[in-house]
Amino acid sequence: MKYRISFILLILTASLPVRAQLQIKPPPAQGFERRIRKYIDTLSIIDTHEHLVGPEMLADGFFLxxxxxxxxxxxxxxxxxxxxxxxxxxxxxxxxxxxxxxxxxxxxxxxxxxxxxxxxxxxxxxxxxxxxxxxxxxxxxxxxxxxxxYETNWFDRILLDSCRIKYLIKDGNHMPGRDVYVKYEKRFDDWLLLRSKFGIDSLAIQQLDPIYSIDDLEKSLTLAFEKELKKGMIAVKVFTSYYRTLNFEKVDKESAKKVFRSLVNGDMDFRMEMKDAKPLQDYLFHHLMSLALKYDMPVAIHTGLQAGKGKIIDDSNPEHLTNLFALYPGIDFVLYHGSFPYGGELSALAKNYRNVYIDMNWAWAVSPTYTRHHLNLWLEMVPVNRLIAFGGDAMAVENVYSELILARNIISDVLSEKVREGYYSEDEAKKIGKMIFHDNAARLYKLE
Ligand SMILES: [Zn+2]
Structure with missing residues (x-):
């Protein structure tokens, strides 16, 4: 008898719709999955991160x-x-x-x-x-x-027509002739990774201004920053977790000076250990933050998996950045790549600090399964105005397109699932789609 009751219960529960969430909204009208997908497909995209090789450069290279x-x-x-x-x-x-x-x-x-x-x-x-x-x-x-x-206008056609990209943010430099839709973010690694006399001399030569003191060094960073502002930089990019930890301590000037002195007094080929040069690098990083604050520039940071091989994953753990979020409430920090594999840490940080944005760029390519799982988590935990969906982080436009299709597939699926459960209405799901593919990045980077 006992066996029969549990068997009936099993059949009953199996026939009920799966409801993992609170049902807040009435059941959606039939065909909602298709309508959400169609809506997502028609959205204009702000692509927040690319390394594209332009057609002009391709024509001169050996990899066309x-x-x-x-x-x-x-x-x-x-x-x-x-x-x-x-x-x-x-x-x-x-x-x-x-x-x-x-x-x-x-x-x-x-x-x-x-x-x-x-x-x-x-x-x-x-x-x-x-x-x-x-x-x-x-x-x-x-x-x-x-x-x-590539003998045609393929490059622009794929991005503008096939992908429906309205603006694209390129890592590193602007693309002459494409300023209407290609913006750029700039790295200041020459200061943030400084650990040799050669490095200091190179900066002095670049700017035609000698660097005798740490004040000169700070001034050189200020000048470089202001020059990029004039050229149209729309964000600062921090790439350093490929080479050192994301832990940027607030060091006193004296400790930074000490490192500076041993560098300028060293031989031309002397390279300090990264950990020994850290006080100077950290000091300069905070100077960079003061500039970002002054000029209201978002700071985009590479977090999580580094491309290539032989890197130290812990260097890129977004938890190391916690002091910055508290120290600079006036700066918007954008944590790239869904911080793979630190998605849980990222969720907690973004919930706790309202100046932290989650950007899922590249994460689609790294692991669709990870991104699907964490998108669910972020939607449940983080105010939607601080979620940004797409950047391909690619060098070829074909790969941007394929990754965008992947992102659209997963985002449509995740949103539809939440509509099916009555967690969001169909209209709310569409609103989320528009915010994460377009509105949030447009507002953050002042693109409208
Ligand atoms: Zn990148």
Whole structure:
């Protein structure tokens, strides 16, 4: 008898709709998934982070073939699969037939075709070039199609028409001729990673102004910052977690001076250990923050997984930044890449500090599953005005497109699921979509 009751209960619960959340809204009208998806597809996008190689530069290089699509992400996974680093120049900096390049790549592709980075490449070649797989017989025709495409206005067409990107933020520098839609963010690594006399002299030479004291050094950073402001910089980018910890202590000037003195008194080829140069670097970082505050510049920070290999993941843990959030309530800090794998820490930080933004750029490519899971979490925990959905972090426009489709798929799915459960209404889901793909970044970077 006992067995029969639990069996009936099991059948009953199995037939009820899954309801993981509070049901606040009435059941949605039929077809809501399709309508949400369609709405997401029509949104204008603010793409917050790219490293795109422009067509002008491509024409001068040796990778206007299938290897273009491997730049950065795909290449990193070939390396992760065991390809020797020494083959980089052969692949990207020498004149080599596509078939010869494929001979180099193939064994490592066979070990890494499974990853998200590489599935993005496969999606792109199918969508844009009608080619189903990457292999010895397809790399030739694919390369020919890529070369032909770039003889047209392909680059702008993919971004503006296929992706519906309204503004794009490029890491590093502006793209002449594209200022209408390409903005840029600037790194000040020459100061934040300073650890040699050579580094100080290079800064002095660049600015045609000698650096004799720490005050001169600060002044050189101020000048560089103000120069970029005039050129149109819209955010500061902090990239240092590739090389050192994100922990920027508030150091006194005397400790920074001490490091400065040992650098200027050192030999030309003397390079201080990163940890020993930290007081000077930290001091300059806080000077950079005072400039960001003065000129109302958002500060975008690389957090989580670093591209490439052999990095120290803990250096990029966003928890190390906590003191900054408290110290500079007037600065908007944008934490990039969903801080993979520190999504939980990121959730707590963004909930606690109202000057912290979560930007999911690149996280779609790193791990769609991670991003899907954490988007659920962030929607439940963090005010939606501080969530930003998209940036491809890519070098080729084809990969931006594929990653954007991936982001749209996941965001539509997550929102639809929450509408199905009655957690959000259909209209609320659409509103969230527009805020995270467009409105929040437009407001933050003053793009309208
Ligand atoms: Zn990047």
């Amino acid at each position: 073939d299938f290897s273009l699509l491997l730049l950065q992400n795909g290449y990193d996974d070939l390396i992760s699969a065991g390809m020797p680093d020494t083959l980089y120049d052969k692949l990207f900096n020498e004149e080599l037939q596509p078939s010869a390049k494929w001979e180099i790549v193939e064994p490592w592709w066979q070990n890494s075709f499974n990853t998200s980075f590489n599935r993005i490449i496969l999606y792109g070649i199918r969508h844009f070039y009608g080619i189903d797989d990457l292999n010895a017989s397809t790399v030739g025709p694919l390369s020919e199609k890529i070369r032909k495409a």
